[in-house]
Amino acid sequence: MSRSAILKSSLVKKYWMALTGLFLCLFLVGHLVGNLQLFIPGMEGQLQFNEYAKFMTSNPAVKILSYVTYFSILFHAFDGIKLTFENRKARPVKYAYNKPGENSGWASRNMALLGTVLLAFIATHMTNFWAKMHFTEMPMQTVDAEGAMLMEPLKDLHTVVMAFFNPSVNNMALVAMLFYVISMIAIAFHLWHGFQSAWQTLGVNHKKYTPLIKLIGKGFSVLVPLLFAVIPIYLYITQA
Amino acid sequence: MNLTLKIWRQSGPNDKGRMETYQVSDISPDMSFLEMIDVLNDQLVREGKDPVAFDHDCREGICGMCSMYINGEAHGPGRGVTTCQLHMRSFKDGETIYIEPWRAAAFPVIKDLVTDRSAFDRIIQAGGYVSVNTSGNTQDANALPIPKENADKAFDAATCIGCGACVATCKNSSAMLFTSAKVSQLALLPQGEAERERRVLRMVNQMDLEGFGNCTNTGACEVECPKGISLENIARMNREFLKASISSES
Ligand code: SF4
Ligand code: FES
Numbered sequence: 426m427s428r429s430a431i432l433k434s435s436l437v438k439k440y441w442m443a444l445t446g447l448f449l450c451l452f453l454v455g456h457l458v459g460n461l462q463l464f465i466p467g468m469e470g471q472l473q474f475n476e477y478a479k480f481m482t483s484n485p486a487v488k489i490l491s492y493v494t495y496f497s498i499l500f501h502a503f504d505g506i507k508l509t510f511e512n513r514k515a516r517p518v519k520y521a522y523n524k525p526g527e528n529s530g531w532a533s534r535n536m537a538l539l540g541t542v543l544l545a546f547i548a549t550h551m552t553n554f555w556a557k558m559h560f561t562e563m564p565m566q567t568v569d570a571e572g573a574m575l576m577e578p579l580k581d582l583h584t585v586v587m588a589f590f591n592p593s594v595n596n597m598a599l600v601a602m603l604f605y606v607i608s609m610i611a612i613a614f615h616l617w618h619g620f621q622s623a624w625q626t627l628g629v630n631h632k633k634y635t636p637l638i639k640l641i642g643k644g645f646s647v648l649v650p651l652l653f654a655v656i657p658i659y660l661y662i663t664q665a
Numbered sequence: 666m667n668l669t670l671k672i673w674r675q676s677g678p679n680d681k682g683r684m685e686t687y688q689v690s691d692i693s694p695d696m697s698f699l700e701m702i703d704v705l706n707d708q709l710v711r712e713g714k715d716p717v718a719f720d721h722d723c724r725e726g727i728c729g730m731c732s733m734y735i736n737g738e739a740h741g742p743g744r745g746v747t748t749c750q751l752h753m754r755s756f757k758d759g760e761t762i763y764i765e766p767w768r769a770a771a772f773p774v775i776k777d778l779v780t781d782r783s784a785f786d787r788i789i790q791a792g793g794y795v796s797v798n799t800s801g802n803t804q805d806a807n808a809l810p811i812p813k814e815n816a817d818k819a820f821d822a823a824t825c826i827g828c829g830a831c832v833a834t835c836k837n838s839s840a841m842l843f844t845s846a847k848v849s850q851l852a853l854l855p856q857g858e859a860e861r862e863r864r865v866l867r868m869v870n871q872m873d874l875e876g877f878g879n880c881t882n883t884g885a886c887e888v889e890c891p892k893g894i895s896l897e898n899i900a901r902m903n904r905e906f907l908k909a910s911i912s913s914e915s
Contacts, residue, residue: 433873434869434870434873434906434910435869435872435873435879435880436869436903436906436907437910438879439879439880439903440903440907508879508881511878511879512836512837512838512839512878512879512881514770514876514878515769515770515771515837515838515839515876515877515878516768516769516770516836516837516838516878517770518768519768520734520737520765520768521671521673521684521763521765522671522736522737522763522765523734523737524736524737524738525737525836525885527737527738527742527888528738528834528883528884528885528888528889529836529883529884529885529888530883530884533881533882533883533884534836534883536881618882621882622881622882625882625896625899625900625903626880626882626903627903627907628900628901628903628904628905628907629900630896630897630899630900630901
């Protein structure tokens, strides 16, 4: 079989889905660690968060990782859309009466729908924070917690984020917070199926390890989105 | 039992087809589902109408011919059974039962409930075989030591009867469970070693060419498979394909 035929294979498309998906799980953990710093109160928290944001946008190793992340998101989305369309084509006539709930879970059947919600979320999320940080004039943090002048002023992403979820500054804060929470629910369902599914696609199905993978997958899919979602809720409530 | 049947009728491959409603009465709960259709067909023939075409052969759960999508599930309710092994006691008196053919681009309808499943044959032809010496000095199968666990797993995979319920039930019309069972039954045994790489590459390639969809690991196939073929086989095929496509030189 020719090399091009291998590259076009359904299985190869799936290996890429699995690999990019698992990489994005790692990315989520990294992102979450950054976000959790928003819980640190006062100027100290502001300084730490802004320094972290600077590190994430300037460190060369992180830069490479962020390009892998952009690639993974785009590839995962396009590959997913392609697979979904091919799958639709594979059943041109639908059943008049079908009971898919008898044999499979809801999340496993709605990965494309959940993925679409996530893509919309990523687009708005990147416009709101990532694009501002990269391309526009930002408010600057010039002094540290003790009031001393900073050697180099920092882009004040902390203030941007706080204001975004503050109802007295942003009249869309409630909508933003709710959309964020809904998106985290979508990601939870997406991961509920996706995490363990990726391992199966890569050929890992083992008496000893698979139950463990499934358990970790479930824990991950609940815990990570939950922690993400708690932050905007907290910022909204404490600033209301 | 009295039943209302909603059955897919399609006079030929080019007919658009439609669901039609029939009534049957005095059905014994001990009848098999196919026998119930026999009663309906008998009635239709007496009325001078065209009987419902459906596939069947062994009527004992081993040939895999009796493909019917019944009340939203492949081979109807119940696990580990084909349509011929499904009994009318699984239904309630007065119930309405929907009966449709397998739905997949790769399994086109020939007539009514009969679909063309030769795509499966072509997948087997692409690589689901072993080369053995048939010139009269065939080796004793037991001459090669095989670990018991492998023999068991190969046997389990080999129980696939090619019924197509996995494709019919999969939301993507994917043939991964079938193909992986046929890859596994040989990949697990020393006799399958010679064609090991070629086999998986060619069978997966043929599976794609036939227009089956891509597996998304919903696991519906495993639940509906009358032979309980395990998803482990799909993972094994994924492994085999990955290894073979990296090491293959062509
Ligand atoms: S894997 Fe199961 S459902 Fe699929 S063809 Fe074989 S026996 Fe039928
Ligand atoms: S007729 Fe052979 S399996 Fe049902």
